[in-house]
Amino acid sequence: MSQTWNQHVVKKENKALVLNTIKANAPVSRASIAQTTGLNKGTVSSLVSELLNEKLINESGTGESSGGRRPVMLLLNETAGFTISIDLGVNHILGVVTDLRGNIVNERTITFSNEDLEEVLKHLHQLIDELRNEVPESEYGIVGIGVGVPGVVTSDGEILLAPNLGWKKVPLKDILFERYRVPIIVENEANGGAYGEKVYGVGQMADELIYTSISIGIGVGLILDGKLYKGLRGFSGELGHMTIEKDGPDCRCGNKGCWELYASEKTLLEKARENGYKDTNIHELVTAAENGESKAIHLLEELGDYLGIGITNIIHIFNPEQVVVGNTVQIAEKFIMPAIEKRIEKNAIGFNKNDVQLNVAKLQKYSTVMGMAAFNIEHFFEAPDKAVISN
Amino acid sequence: MSQTWNQHVVKKENKALVLNTIKANAPVSRASIAQTTGLNKGTVSSLVSELLNEKLINESGTGESSGGRRPVMLLLNETAGFTISIDLGVNHILGVVTDLRGNIVNERTITFSNEDLEEVLKHLHQLIDELRNEVPESEYGIVGIGVGVPGVVTSDGEILLAPNLGWKKVPLKDILFERYRVPIIVENEANGGAYGEKVYGVGQMADELIYTSISIGIGVGLILDGKLYKGLRGFSGELGHMTIEKDGPDCRCGNKGCWELYASEKTLLEKARENGYKDTNIHELVTAAENGESKAIHLLEELGDYLGIGITNIIHIFNPEQVVVGNTVQIAEKFIMPAIEKRIEKNAIGFNKNDVQLNVAKLQKYSTVMGMAAFNIEHFFEAPDKAVISN
């Protein structure tokens, strides 16, 4: 058996097409769906009635007449199920409950200092338990739990390495499934952020989008051809460890002159220390810069310049439509973005530079959780009938 | 109208599936196709009979019995049409005629020194004319002409810039279509090489393959998820202009410390000159190295080392299954490949390094032409009925 066969496929595809049309254009009538999709009116009618039976969509009264019978408008039944979506950071966990449209209906944060696996898992379980108790009653219940983690994740949802947490070989997907018995998605934090910005953020119009997660280190999520690109084993996007200075200092990864040795929050704070800012953080530096302290301004602009060098490489490598700067450094937007732009303007090849947009993440601290929500929702809609009822 | 609809699609897909099964496993019986594809025997029978009518496949007598009626074996009718596939280099043009299986049935080369557009086009036309006159009679005639060029090509087949030829804005696809009236494909040389190695060369088992074309400069072709990745406008793969030394020398592209300033034939020869090899070329250097001249050996190993730095970046960025080193430098294989491997072994992150294969291009000087042939053939099989009869 290779892959493609028969004609359930056609029905399944068309049903998905109808549902996506409703998602994208709601509220929308059957007639209008038929027109935009090119499907026959009868076909649309029958698929819509199935979707209504499955409680995935709702009728919502009649719309305005355009010179004839008034249309019955259709809406996504966004509260037919909910996701629990989590950004597991190095000193905090952000968890949200979203509906099937990606609206956040609940939110909780836990901060911690002990990064020990056992401890953090306890926090994670507690957070999920709390969120779960607050999820509204619904047809499909919790359709999935997604966790974005700052580390290397296999396609089986095992965290191979999370350097800033000091974790190795944690089968997080299995651990969570064992406990919650709903579909679990574990993904790298930058991949989640990339998808979040693509689906709900600044990249909704872009199919070729590179999301750079700039925080303690650098992670990069690649949206290529509209889909998350993960490489052979899921380890793509290690652009933080792209050499930008061939004889540069050793990185703990084994390579030399890695990008994140020049353009990360960690390096920023080290340099700040050398410049007399003792025991500071990026918030304080931004405040200082906003108050006109030239040292702070210079430090932030230097960070932006180094970011620009790596982003220029990204532009040359991928010819993307959009490059998004996300994660913690975006609070320094005012100082780093012009520096990045200046570097790109100066160094990048015209053909590649002309069409690219450079943006700050729109979802801010929610990029990753929203990406995880999007993964959960997408997974659910691929096979709603198989969803585990667990409410 | 968005995209997907009806059930001709099913038939078309299944027909393509049957044809691909024959291509891959020929000679093969109808019964065996039914088994491997999962399609019903009757369906296979009917699709096969259509393919026979279209002369795309042939029956080739009976095979061995396995305890019952002897099967009728089916073969791709590889001589139902031919491609003209061309590698347009900076001082030569290599042109081949291939059948639909990618067998080279004819080959011609022209060398030139005057890179003037008019002149080169004259040569190109002459070469194509000669090849065309020698194409055997066939059902579908010339199914396409493909040209790989060392430059930036838009999706409309316009050469925006070919720096080493000194060309700008050459609408080569239109020029050739005007003259030959068959499907024309113009593509970057490294993209062609990547696809050639993927379909006919060392990368037949790999869906995540990065092909590095190392010659005067560096071009890179990206095979991601089994398909050529071209970015937003077709300008991806400019990894030759990836900064590997942030404060390095200026490149004519506008950037600094570009990879190809360290790891290209051009740089190799410049360094050779500085080391006393006057007016040499890479062939002579390899010969010298093979004779044990330590200066030559060192120059080649240094080239390999610099290649290794960029390839390490590639491994971190893409997590590929295979990295292929192609184009002219592969004649120095014996000296550069160990140096590349050494650098990767030393610098690359374990997770990404473990699964990656490093190979020299198998098709050698034919990588690009075979890639162009593969594009032509693929394009033909997508819609054989629409092929222009032109023999």
Next chain:
DNA sequence: TAACCTTTGTTTATTCGCTAGACAAACTTA
């Protein structure tokens, strides 16, 4: 206000491609 036109949504008849299973052909084995 009535007659007619428009638009929406459902129903019915038809078509198309796949599948299952019967069957014929051709061969092997005992």
Next chain:
DNA sequence: TAAGTTTGTCTAGCGAATAAACAAAGGTTA
């Protein structure tokens, strides 16, 4: 020679899409 196997074709039936007719519900115009 009889029985079993494998290959390939043929026929009936099914599911899903389409086209077209029809019903429902509104607007427009005289």
